[in-house]
Amino acid sequence: MDAILQILVTGLTLGSMYALASVGLALTYGTMGMFNMAHGLFMTIGAYVCYSAFIVFGMPLSFAVLIGIAAGGVVGMAMHLLIVKFMLHRADFQTTIMVATAGVAILLQDLILKQYGAYPFKQPAQIEGQLTVASVVVTYQSIAIMTFAAALIGLMAWLLTNTRFGLAIRATAMNQDAAELMGVKTEQTYLQVLLIAGVLAAAAGILISSLASLSPDMGTNPLIRAFVICVVAGLGSVTGAGITAIVLGVMEAAIGYYIGVRFGFPTMLGLVILVLIFKPAGLFGKQGVVRA
Amino acid sequence: MASILSIQGLCSGYRNQQVLTDIDLEIEEGSVTALIGPNGHGKSTLLKTLSGLIPTWKGDTQFLGKALGNNAPDRARAGLILVPQGDQLFGGMTVEENLMMGTFARKDRDAVQDSLETVFTLFPRLKERRGQRAESLSGGERRMVGIGRGMMANGKMMMIDEPSLGLAPLIIEQIYEALGHLANQDRSILVVEENPSRVANVASAFHLMDGGRIAWSGNTNDLANSSDLLKTYLGG
Amino acid sequence: MNGNTALYRHLTALVAVLAVIAILPVFITQRYFLGEIILFMIWASVATQWNVLLGHAGVFSLGQMLFFAIGAYAVGMMGTYFDVSPWLAMPIGAIVAASAALVIGLACLRLETAYVALLTFAIVFMVSTLIRTDAECFITKGGLCTPLFGGGNGFSGFDDLGFRKLLKGQWVVGNYFVVLGVLALSLLASICVIHGRLGLAFRALGDSRIYAAARGMNRTRFHIIAFVITAFFTGLTGAVYAAHFRFAGPSLFEFPTLVFILAMIVIGGLKSTWGPIFGAALMMVLVEFAKEMGDVQNTLIGFVLVVFVLIFPKGLAGATSQLAQRISRQRSRKASDTARAI
Numbered sequence: 001m002d003a004i005l006q007i008l009v010t011g012l013t014l015g016s017m018y019a020l021a022s023v024g025l026a027l028t029y030g031t032m033g034m035f036n037m038a039h040g041l042f043m044t045i046g047a048y049v050c051y052s053a054f055i056v057f058g059m060p061l062s063f064a065v066l067i068g069i070a071a072g073g074v075v076g077m078a079m080h081l082l083i084v085k086f087m088l089h090r091a092d093f094q095t096t097i098m099v100a101t102a103g104v105a106i107l108l109q110d111l112i113l114k115q116y117g118a119y120p121f122k123q124p125a126q127i128e129g130q131l132t133v134a135s136v137v138v139t140y141q142s143i144a145i146m147t148f149a150a151a152l153i154g155l156m157a158w159l160l161t162n163t164r165f166g167l168a169i170r171a172t173a174m175n176q177d178a179a180e181l182m183g184v185k186t187e188q189t190y191l192q193v194l195l196i197a198g199v200l201a202a203a204a205g206i207l208i209s210s211l212a213s214l215s216p217d218m219g220t221n222p223l224i225r226a227f228v229i230c231v232v233a234g235l236g237s238v239t240g241a242g243i244t245a246i247v248l249g250v251m252e253a254a255i256g257y258y259i260g261v262r263f264g265f266p267t268m269l270g271l272v273i274l275v276l277i278f279k280p281a282g283l284f285g286k287q288g289v290v291r292a
Numbered sequence: 293m294a295s296i297l298s299i300q301g302l303c304s305g306y307r308n309q310q311v312l313t314d315i316d317l318e319i320e321e322g323s324v325t326a327l328i329g330p331n332g333h334g335k336s337t338l339l340k341t342l343s344g345l346i347p348t349w350k351g352d353t354q355f356l357g358k359a360l361g362n363n364a365p366d367r368a369r370a371g372l373i374l375v376p377q378g379d380q381l382f383g384g385m386t387v388e389e390n391l392m393m394g395t396f397a398r399k400d401r402d403a404v405q406d407s408l409e410t411v412f413t414l415f416p417r418l419k420e421r422r423g424q425r426a427e428s429l430s431g432g433e434r435r436m437v438g439i440g441r442g443m444m445a446n447g448k449m450m451m452i453d454e455p456s457l458g459l460a461p462l463i464i465e466q467i468y469e470a471l472g473h474l475a476n477q478d479r480s481i482l483v484v485e486e487n488p489s490r491v492a493n494v495a496s497a498f499h500l501m502d503g504g505r506i507a508w509s510g511n512t513n514d515l516a517n518s519s520d521l522l523k524t525y526l527g528g
Numbered sequence: 529m530n531g532n533t534a535l536y537r538h539l540t541a542l543v544a545v546l547a548v549i550a551i552l553p554v555f556i557t558q559r560y561f562l563g564e565i566i567l568f569m570i571w572a573s574v575a576t577q578w579n580v581l582l583g584h585a586g587v588f589s590l591g592q593m594l595f596f597a598i599g600a601y602a603v604g605m606m607g608t609y610f611d612v613s614p615w616l617a618m619p620i621g622a623i624v625a626a627s628a629a630l631v632i633g634l635a636c637l638r639l640e641t642a643y644v645a646l647l648t649f650a651i652v653f654m655v656s657t658l659i660r661t662d663a664e665c666f667i668t669k670g671g672l673c674t675p676l677f678g679g680g681n682g683f684s685g686f687d688d689l690g691f692r693k694l695l696k697g698q699w700v701v702g703n704y705f706v707v708l709g710v711l712a713l714s715l716l717a718s719i720c721v722i723h724g725r726l727g728l729a730f731r732a733l734g735d736s737r738i739y740a741a742a743r744g745m746n747r748t749r750f751h752i753i754a755f756v757i758t759a760f761f762t763g764l765t766g767a768v769y770a771a772h773f774r775f776a777g778p779s780l781f782e783f784p785t786l787v788f789i790l791a792m793i794v795i796g797g798l799k800s801t802w803g804p805i806f807g808a809a810l811m812m813v814l815v816e817f818a819k820e821m822g823d824v825q826n827t828l829i830g831f832v833l834v835v836f837v838l839i840f841p842k843g844l845a846g847a848t849s850q851l852a853q854r855i856s857r858q859r860s861r862k863a864s865d866t867a868r869a870i
Contacts, residue, residue: 029642035642035645035646083834083838086838087837087838090841094641094642095582095588095641095645096837096841098588098642098645099790099794099833099837100833100834100837100838102786102787102790102833103787103791103829103830103831103832103833103834103837104830104834105783105787105830106783106784106787106826106827106829106830107826107827107829107830107831107834108830109784109826110784110824110825110826110827110830111827113826114824114827164396167393167396168396170382170384170385171382171385171393171396174382174383174384174385175380175381175382175383177345177364177376177380178376178380178381178382178393179382179393180344180345180363180364180365180368181343181345181364181368181373181374181376181380182368182393182394182396182397182441182445183365183368183369183396183397183445184365184396185363185365186365217783220653220783224649224650224653227646227649227650228646228650230646231643231646231647231650235640235642235643262657262658262661262662265654265657266654266657266658269650269651269654272647272650273635273636273647276635276636276639276643276647277635277638280638280639280640280643281640
């Protein structure tokens with residue numbers, strides 16, 4: 001019983017970070033059919049900027065976290081303005097944008113490597129202490145992670161459903177032409193989507209680095225998790241990605257506990273491929289919605 | 293009467309394929325104009341170009357005496373509203389949300405509720421289905437949502453692309469009855485229709501498109517007197 | 529008939545290209561440069577195979593380095609554990625790579641483009657993580673623990689192709705011609721696929737998937753065939769890589785390597801036949817240049833890749849034909865101007 005509870009705590013912590021890492025990716029794909037290979041770098045940048053703001057510039061922690069998150073948003077917008085914007089109307093956008101963002105990914109990763117070195121450091125955003133409830137250990141850090149992730153995802157969900165700009169994003173995702181005919185400036189919408197994706201990814205990066213550590217390739221691991229989560233959920237399904245992330249997080253924790261940490265991800269991937277054999281468009285995806 | 297939309301020497305097409313050649317057209321304010329002609333001769337392309345969904349290659353388009361913006365959102369915001377072919381609804385939204393999307397660019401938020409009532413009066417069916425997702429609607433209901441959504445924009449001019457396309461005769465009648473109501477309210481409407489007899493009672497000006505050009509123009513009387521000419525084009 | 533003439537034209541070009549590379553060692557004798565050309569031939573072969581998949585068949589696979597690594601590991605493992613000569617291990621490695629491609633293809637290629645890309649990417653990542661984190665000793669030689677798949681260090685120091693004994697100081701030239709042989713096979717296969725019946729099927733599927741399907745063409749089947757064929761030659765190239773460097777390890781899976789080869793294809797020109805060769809040559813030069821500038825190679829690769837995707841999406845192949853078109857158009861315009869003037 002205790003083992004199960006412990007797994008649940010670990011799994012939910014993992015899952016909430018995965019959710020934060022995946023929903024931005026799902027949103028980008030859902031609105032503009034763009035698969036962002038540099039999404040992992042948004043995470044890395046968020047984590048490093050937060051670190052620099054705190055350690056190098058000596059800002060208060062909460063402020064440093066905000067700056068880190070903002071940096072993710074800025075990089076997201078910059079990517080739209082410098083690259084994505086010019087490619088949106090190409091016939092083979094879906095594949096070429098993956099190539100272009102892969103280029104951006106190794107470029108940024110190399111720059112971070114040059115700036116900070118390959119040696120991993122500890123993320124200062126730490127909250128010490130833990131809570132023991134009936135022999136289950138819950139660190140304050142994981143409570144903070146879950147709360148922070150839930151708050152950010154909740155905020156995004158609220159923005160998407162209750163604001164005018166959220167409405168524009170949803171309309172564009174469902175039907176770009178129709179949205180334009182309603183007066184939605186889709187160019188701006190895409191910019192906002194990449195801003196949101198960057199913000200969420202940077203936040204995920206800060207949280208992940210607080211558990212693991214900072215290194216130039218720290219984004220790869222969560223990025224692949226996010227890929228798998230989005231694929232299982234059905235590409236573009238934002239709510240689906242959130243739910244799948246939590247489920248897969250708990251699953252990974254359970255497999256890690258019973259079989260070994262090494263096999264957490266491989267087992268997950270095996271299951272994913274099995275799911276896709278029976279549901280090629282993912283659990284929450286619709287065959288028609290996926291752009292061929 | 294004053295001209296609301298004035299087109300001169302318009303050329304357009306898809307990618308490298310030119311479809312429209314030197315279109316000159318004047319649309320009068322407060323009336324229904326019909327664009328007729330066989331399929332595949334540029335009627336829908338003209339509406340798409342006017343709405344800004346596909347770019348204008350050459351030519352001048354004046355709307356209410358002013359040049360129009362280049363893209364669809366700007367044109368929609370200027371009050372030039374397209375009800376596109378195939379309805380193009382927001383499948384994941386409810387009927388009411390779809391209708392409200394029509395008001396996206398409107399400034400007069402207070403009058404939105406009145407517009408919704410107007411749409412519901414014209415299409416009582418939509419009031420019954422207001423909470424239903426658009427993707428689960430029948431073809432006729434989808435068309436009603438499409439037209440209703442266009443009305444919700446409260447634009448200066450509405451362009452409707454083939455309102456009868458793919459519908460059962462009974463439903464077509466209902467749709468044209470609704471268009472007749474709109475025509476009586478002195479709204480400016482440009483409607484595309486393959487079959488001129490369907491629009492004959494609703495519209496007051498007619499333009500025949502052939503091979504990407506305007507081949508013939510006239511009013512209701514001209515239409516009645518030119519049945520032979522129309523037969524050659526439409527194979528009636 | 530038309531297809532056949534194109535096929536013959538490309539085959540003639542192939543003979544010419546191979547002949548040029550074959551006489552290079554007469555003029556270039558420094559081991560360093562020969563080594564660089566060997567590396568170029570290896571990457572050119574991988575890029576060519578990947579271009580067949582990506583540009584022609586329309587399979588957006590990001591898993592090519594897995595097949596490359598399978599070939600390399602086959603040579604490394606058989607050499608380390610059973611002292612099998614690379615000559616025998618190379619074809620076995622290629623066959624294992626093709627078999628792995630068949631299994632992965634059956635599981636993944638039914639899906640849409642983006643799903644294929646992500647899944648193949650995830651599979652490679654999974655395999656590399658499993659190998660890297662494996663700490664269980666399979667054999668212990670001289671106090672050195674080697675996990676079954678070599679762990680984080682991989683395999684090295686196993687038997688080479690035998691030229692060190694045979695040619696002594698000139699052994700690199702021996703390896704050079706073995707690699708050239710593999711490149712020749714790889715290019716020949718790619719030309720036959722692109723300009724043969726399979727290529728025709730790919731073009732039909734590319735033009736209209738629905739129409740091709742209505743004519744009874746099974747897209748997934750063609751995709752799997754392409755996937756397996758290219759995996760075979762990619763695996764063979766990986767095997768010759770291992771035989772030349774006497775190394776096979778998880779560093780082959782690194783993301784920058786993948787992007788490096790992707791850049792060769794994009795810069796050479798997706799959908800072309802010869803683009804990847806030129807792309808590979810250009811990227812090799814670029815990397816040399818970057819090394820001199822102070823190890824900025826990934827920054828440079830990323831930058832060049834983005835620039836090409838943005839400005840020359842059809843790569844060098846497309847850019848040159850664009851340029852040629854523009855020049856001929858200008859010339860004809862000038863001609864007509866002078867005609868009018870007269």
